[in-house]
Amino acid sequence: MDFEYLSPLDENLVEEIRATEAQDLGKQVTLHTQRAGVPDLDNIKIAVVGVKETRLAGAGEDEYINFNKIRKDFYSLFPGNWHLKVADLGDIEKGESVEDTYYALQNLVSELLKEGVIPVILGGSQDLIYAQYRAYDSFAQMVNLVNIDSRFDLGDAEKPIGGNSYVGKIVVNKPYNLFNYSAVGYQTYFNSQDEIELMDRLFFDAYRLGEVSGNIKIVEPVMRDANLVGIDIGAINASAIGGNFHSSPNGFDGKEICALARYAGISDKVTSLGIYEYHSGYPKAGNMLIAQMIWYFIEGVNYRTNENTISAKKEFIKYQVPIDDEVLVFFKSPVSGRWWIEIPFISNSNTKLKRHTLLPCNHEDYLEACNQVIPERWYKTKRKNEL
Incomplete structure (x- = not known):
């Protein structure tokens, strides 16, 4: 170096x-x-x-x-x-x-x-x-x-x-x-x-x-x-x-x-x-x-928990929430209690993200989705990925 x-x-x-x-x-x-x-x-x-x-x-x-x-x-x-x-x-x-x-x-x-x-x-x-x-x-x-x-x-x-x-x-x-x-x-x-x-x-x-x-x-x-x-x-x-x-x-x-x-x-x-x-x-x-x-x-x-690793993600608990024509997929860590929401990969589009990606979120985002409210950060991230 x-x-x-x-x-x-x-x-x-x-x-x-x-x-x-x-x-x-x-x-x-x-x-x-x-x-x-x-x-x-x-x-x-x-x-x-x-x-x-x-x-x-x-x-x-x-x-x-x-x-x-x-x-x-x-x-x-x-x-x-x-x-x-x-x-x-x-x-x-x-x-x-x-x-x-x-x-x-x-x-x-x-x-x-x-x-x-x-x-x-x-x-x-x-x-x-x-x-x-x-x-x-x-x-x-x-x-x-x-x-x-x-x-x-x-x-x-x-x-x-x-x-x-x-x-x-x-x-x-x-x-x-x-x-x-x-x-x-x-x-x-x-x-x-x-x-x-x-x-x-x-x-x-x-x-x-x-x-x-x-x-x-x-x-x-x-x-x-x-x-x-x-x-x-x-x-x-x-x-x-x-x-x-x-x-x-x-x-x-x-x-x-x-x-x-x-x-x-x-x-x-x-x-x-x-x-x-x-x-x-x-x-x-x-x-x-x-x-x-x-x-x-x-x-x-x-005090990092290294939850970005593949092995850690395999232990996540998966939740699916239908909203209109979408199915929002949430994940929760059983270790830290933290939440993520999945950003889908669009295979026929020139997207910035080359695979399914987990966007960090909180429990309130999941609860809002259950009440048919799409989380704003999910919407923004999905739109950025499509541009």
Whole structure:
């Protein structure tokens, strides 16, 4: 694996991390240091990496960005009852151009995915999610992206990419890998009606902040279907993050954003997480919250049930629900109690999904189907597959 893009952790930071309590994460995580070099990835499940790219940041460029404050707080925490190993690979420095940074991040994430390692990316501008997404190009699969953000970040695909305008590029640029885009926590007054209508026309999923805050469990099936997840720190309310750079009074609180991070971790399909729009001016509370988000993501990964395997699916309980001319097929796991609904394969059509696919859902979707109401996510997914 090519690690030429990675810079080791600052030696003063390493000394502080190693000086923590014996049972802290700082004593258990393998670090990329000047002396030891890049860690061996054998048996590593999660790799933390910082990306010091802020030139297109929504909050403005941060010339002095580093992630030492987050790392100090993260490594001062005690681990849970975990059975997986974590490494910190250090940072990707700014390239000569933003595109150079994209290239480095895309290659690194792609290599980590091939090794079965889940990257946790700490980044400046959220346009870095474009490189995170492009890392999946070599896997010849359709990709589901979940973005926790107050804005859709669709942008104009004809204009240059930016921290608040990158999804359009993901949609129109080859190769066309995107199957679904889900926006979680959007706030209507930050999004034009044109964008809201475009999300609907593309059959993408969108969940308003109030909807998620009122029942955060509705996001679990969405996360369960995601391949990669991005979190814009601006989706967190100002009182929780404690910063002057994302000053919206509305947004997720600390408990909610950590719950969403845990949902992302516990999903068997999520293979990368990005936390973006960080600014080094955040106070102690903001850095500690981001550290705890990482902690909850790792906690989720540790408790995965691996229900995407063929052997696990053989144990699922099957339910069939006739609605009009359709027969909806639901499955329930006897182990976790989680639900899925089948998306049928259309053999005589140029569909995006090449086989029958199980779409994560919840028990309420099954109950609604029994009352002759077709689940909205099933309808959207079926329509996307037919286009």
